[in-house]
Amino acid sequence: MSEVELVPGQKRRLLDASPSAEEPWYINDHTLIRAADGRWHVFGIWHREPAAPLDETLFLHASAADLTGAPWTIHDPVLPARSELGETHVWAPHVIRHEDRYWMFYAGGTRDHTAYRMTLATSEDLVTWTPHEPVLFEDGFDARDPMVLREGGRWLLYYTRTSTPEGGRHQVAVRTSEDLVTWSAPSVAYESAESGTVGGPTESPFVIRAGGGFVLFVCESTEYDRTLARFSHDPLRFEDSGRIDVDLDEHCAEIVADGVSTWITGGGWGRGGLTIRPLTIRSPQIRPPEPPA
Numbered sequence: 001m002s003e004v005e006l007v008p009g010q011k012r013r014l015l016d017a018s019p020s021a022e023e024p025w026y027i028n029d030h031t032l033i034r035a036a037d038g039r040w041h042v043f044g045i046w047h048r049e050p051a052a053p054l055d056e057t058l059f060l061h062a063s064a065a066d067l068t069g070a071p072w073t074i075h076d077p078v079l080p081a082r083s084e085l086g087e088t089h090v091w092a093p094h095v096i097r098h099e100d101r102y103w104m105f106y107a108g109g110t111r112d113h114t115a116y117r118m119t120l121a122t123s124e125d126l127v128t129w130t131p132h133e134p135v136l137f138e139d140g141f142d143a144r145d146p147m148v149l150r151e152g153g154r155w156l157l158y159y160t161r162t163s164t165p166e167g168g169r170h171q172v173a174v175r176t177s178e179d180l181v182t183w184s185a186p187s188v189a190y191e192s193a194e195s196g197t198v199g200g201p202t203e204s205p206f207v208i209r210a211g212g213g214f215v216l217f218v219c220e221s222t223e224y225d226r227t228l229a230r231f232s233h234d235p236l237r238f239e240d241s242g243r244i245d246v247d248l249d250e251h252c253a254e255i256v257a258d259g260v261s262t263w264i265t266g267g268g269w270g271r272g273g274l275t276i277r278p279l280t281i282r283s284p285q286i287r288p289p290e291p292p293a
Helices: none
Strands: 005-008 012-015 025-034 040-048 059-064 089-098 101-109 116-123 137-139 144-151 154-162 168-177 187-196 203-210 213-219 227-232 254-257 262-266 274-282
Touching: 025 254, 040 089, 089 144, 101 144, 144 203, 154 187, 154 203, 187 213, 203 254
Parallel strands: 025 089
Antiparallel strands: 005 274, 012 274, 025 040, 040 059, 089 101, 101 116, 116 137, 144 154, 154 168, 168 187, 203 213, 213 227, 254 262, 262 274
């Protein structure tokens, strides 16, 4: 029996930010965060259909009062690619709240796919963002999809890359930091048996605590709408032996908790925006307490 069970609920449309039915736009890798005032905000790759990943030069910004039916307001896009610094596109924002500000981590693509830039921007209101200089680090091939987790008095930054910057086995790498700015050298949190350059089965890594350990979600993008999960007691290392018996038809999945329920969202090219559905997380090996006699 697995130490964690994941049970997805019914999927529904969360947000379609297309200007009109005649002008469809997709939302790909994205992030959701609840602001200090309780309002929810989403940021994500946003581009007119059809897919043009190397032309994704800005992030969608939208907000809503809640995740369960309130209408979304589309705001001005944020953080356009800075061509003057060699950025050709921007990918996969991830936002956290720490102390008195919001921190967005994202990938800045360049013409050199072996040296993509992991970039940081901060904001006090989720509207005006200030990029941090210099970039946090460079890695390849197409190093991207950052996700940050606080654990044990330090920060962990997960992202996807290959075993060498020129290509190789697809990996989820992880770096550590005490201040969100200075990051360690990478270690390998998970390595696939598959090799290549673009795409691969380790996209959009996302880690949560569950069942007395950690669950790593990764997008198996060779099948596009597929997300797999693996359990580990060590947040720095996940193995295929820890795979959870669930196969989620999601691309670029994010896990979101609102204090009452846990949700999984997805998007991608040709998907009409973002979807959302409840995700029940159970720990079968942790027995509930017996009722009083």
